[in-house]
Amino acid sequence: MKKLVLFGLLLFLGVTLTAQNKNAKATIEVDGICMMCKDRIEKASIKTKGVKSAVWNLNSHELSLIYDERKTNLTAIQESITAVGHDTPDMIATDEAYASVHPCCKYRDQDVKDHQEN
Numbered sequence: 001m002k003k004l005v006l007f008g009l010l011l012f013l014g015v016t017l018t019a020q021n022k023n024a025k026a027t028i029e030v031d032g033i034c035m036m037c038k039d040r041i042e043k044a045s046i047k048t049k050g051v052k053s054a055v056w057n058l059n060s061h062e063l064s065l066i067y068d069e070r071k072t073n074l075t076a077i078q079e080s081i082t083a084v085g086h087d088t089p090d091m092i093a094t095d096e097a098y099a100s101v102h103p104c105c106k107y108r109d110q111d112v113k114d115h116q117e118n
Helices: 002-017 035-046 074-083 095-099 110-117
Strands: 024-029 051-056 062-067
Touching (some): 024 074, 035 051, 035 062, 035 074, 062 074
Antiparallel strands (some): 024 062
16 A cells, blocks of 8 residues: 555656656747847847747747746746837737837838838
């Protein structure tokens, strides 16, 4: 009986300890236009405690992340990104944060988008 209880306890601990991944991977869409945007998005992500890797693709606008789920989550990472002026599908940067980005990075402005595509 002791062995069965001990086995059950070890099984329970094993399941709870592996519930959070220290190398979780995720992809988030983040609005941006240029290499300055890339630098800003990646730096904001990396500065979030628990983020190990952040690479934003200029063409697809996808941010590939590796992070420790025990220390952070996608909401916290997106909050860091929106704080520097970039939108995600789930969160929108404040007008003040968006105003702080360089004029060539104004991804909400159709004239700037058109200029970048030419």
